[in-house]
Amino acid sequence: MEPFRVIEVKESILADNNADADALRARLKTQGTFLLNVMSSPGAGKTCTLKRTIAALRDELRIGVMEADIDSDVDAAAILETGARVIQLHTGGMCHLDADMTRQGLAELGTDGLDLVILENVGNLVCPAEFDTGAVKNAVILSVPEGHDKPLKYPLMFEVADVLLINKTDVLPYFDFDLDKVVEYARLRHPGLEIFPISAKTGEGMERWFDWLRARVGEWKQ
Amino acid sequence: MEPFRVIEVKESILADNNADADALRARLKTQGTFLLNVMSSPGAGKTCTLKRTIAALRDELRIGVMEADIDSDVDAAAILETGARVIQLHTGGMCHLDADMTRQGLAELGTDGLDLVILENVGNLVCPAEFDTGAVKNAVILSVPEGHDKPLKYPLMFEVADVLLINKTDVLPYFDFDLDKVVEYARLRHPGLEIFPISAKTGEGMERWFDWLRARVGEWKQ
Numbered sequence: 001m002e003p004f005r006v007i008e009v010k011e012s013i014l015a016d017n018n019a020d021a022d023a024l025r026a027r028l029k030t031q032g033t034f035l036l037n038v039m040s041s042p043g044a045g046k047t048c049t050l051k052r053t054i055a056a057l058r059d060e061l062r063i064g065v066m067e068a069d070i071d072s073d074v075d076a077a078a079i080l081e082t083g084a085r086v087i088q089l090h091t092g093g094m095c096h097l098d099a100d101m102t103r104q105g106l107a108e109l110g111t112d113g114l115d116l117v118i119l120e121n122v123g124n125l126v127c128p129a130e131f132d133t134g135a136v137k138n139a140v141i142l143s144v145p146e147g148h149d150k151p152l153k154y155p156l157m158f159e160v161a162d163v164l165l166i167n168k169t170d171v172l173p174y175f176d177f178d179l180d181k182v183v184e185y186a187r188l189r190h191p192g193l194e195i196f197p198i199s200a201k202t203g204e205g206m207e208r209w210f211d212w213l214r215a216r217v218g219e220w221k222q
Numbered sequence: 223m224e225p226f227r228v229i230e231v232k233e234s235i236l237a238d239n240n241a242d243a244d245a246l247r248a249r250l251k252t253q254g255t256f257l258l259n260v261m262s263s264p265g266a267g268k269t270c271t272l273k274r275t276i277a278a279l280r281d282e283l284r285i286g287v288m289e290a291d292i293d294s295d296v297d298a299a300a301i302l303e304t305g306a307r308v309i310q311l312h313t314g315g316m317c318h319l320d321a322d323m324t325r326q327g328l329a330e331l332g333t334d335g336l337d338l339v340i341l342e343n344v345g346n347l348v349c350p351a352e353f354d355t356g357a358v359k360n361a362v363i364l365s366v367p368e369g370h371d372k373p374l375k376y377p378l379m380f381e382v383a384d385v386l387l388i389n390k391t392d393v394l395p396y397f398d399f400d401l402d403k404v405v406e407y408a409r410l411r412h413p414g415l416e417i418f419p420i421s422a423k424t425g426e427g428m429e430r431w432f433d434w435l436r437a438r439v440g441e442w443k444q
Binding site for chain 1: 263264265291292293294296297315317344345346347348349352365367368371372374375376377378390392393396397
């Protein structure tokens with residue numbers, strides 16, 4: 001038996017997703033649980049970033065994680081090592097999570113006593129941006145090897161993001177990646193976007209991200 | 223004015239996509255035009271791979287390119303440098319191309335006299351795998367920085383692929399990427415899958431890919 005549960009989440013056919021998302025957020029506010037939705041392309045480093053984030057904050061916040069994937073449980077297994085409460089959501093081929101799928105996941109995870117739940121969305125820079133999951137904030141991770149032109153090509157993802165983590169800065173010397181340009185392009189989409197260059201592998205630059213997240217969780221609980 | 227046309231392609235509401243795809247393939251067979259559908263995550267190196275491929279084959283094959291993106295024309299502009307006939311398709315937010323959108327693009331590109339048309343699909347490792355575009359063969363590019371676990375997490379993409387290019391081998395020393403494992407995982411999804419490790423940046427390993435593509439185009443024209 002797996003040391004974490006694997007949940008098959010189903011899309012709600014009749015749902016008004018925006019209404020579902022608002023209702024979910026209102027309930028999370030009452031409970032004092034902050035939900036962070038983390039989105040990126042496949043392989044941008046969501047799970048690695050989460051592992052470092054949990055390790056940094058676990059002594060001050062009670063944290064749960066929902067790992068969403070089309071298939072496989074490798075991410076939930078990786079998160080389990082951090083000691084966080086974790087479940088794996090399987091989307092049955094679906095390319096994103098909506099608010100009702102997120103609600104199903106939260107019901108299985110159990111939010112009682114949790115300060116922060118992190119939803120690792122399906123690796124996809126297109127579809128997850130179209131569906132409000134009910135999260136309080138949306139984080140997008142863009143990794144250096146993907147190139148600095150991505151905010152031009154995938155505009156909606158950068159519009160809905162509250163914070164952009166530019167990951168894998170440790171390999172900047174090996175790629176033609178212009179940090180100034182990606183900041184410029186991303187702020188064209190969302191002028192107030194918070195941007196933190198990080199390396200989830202080495203830990204470089206991550207303190208400012210931890211501070212940002214810690215402050216948002218604190219505000220939500222007031 | 224742009225030196226290439228930008229086409230807004232629309233999804234057909236009533237379409238039977240599989241029937242549309244079969245009809246498109248039959249027409250391409252009659253014309254002797256080979257359509258290659260190239261899919262990958264954002265930033266895996268589709269455009270860079272295409273530029274090298276066109277440069278290698280342009281003296282023996284007449285090549286056209288359709289660049290599909292949600293927004294921006296940066297890829298069509300890059301391909302234009304190769305001298306190939308190129309158009310930019312904008313999907314209006316859509317996360318994939320279907321057979322009718324591909325047909326609209328081919329009608330605008332004009333296939334007369336072309337041996338090979340390359341469709342660069344939207345950067346997305348999920349949705350494009352679900353829609354037969356009418357292409358003769360499907361190529362998937364997975365890049366080293368994305369990690370070797372991707373065939374486990376995105377099974378359908380590797381099932382529908384005829385050929386897998388493992389790109390960015392020039393940065394293998396800087397990533398925890400296991401080439402043997404990715405081959406094992408990909409062949410779990412598709413036992414007969416052709417796999418070529420390449421670096422589109424340095425050109426390393428690309429001759430076998432050119433040979434494969436050249437042979438497939440030759441077969442199609444018989």
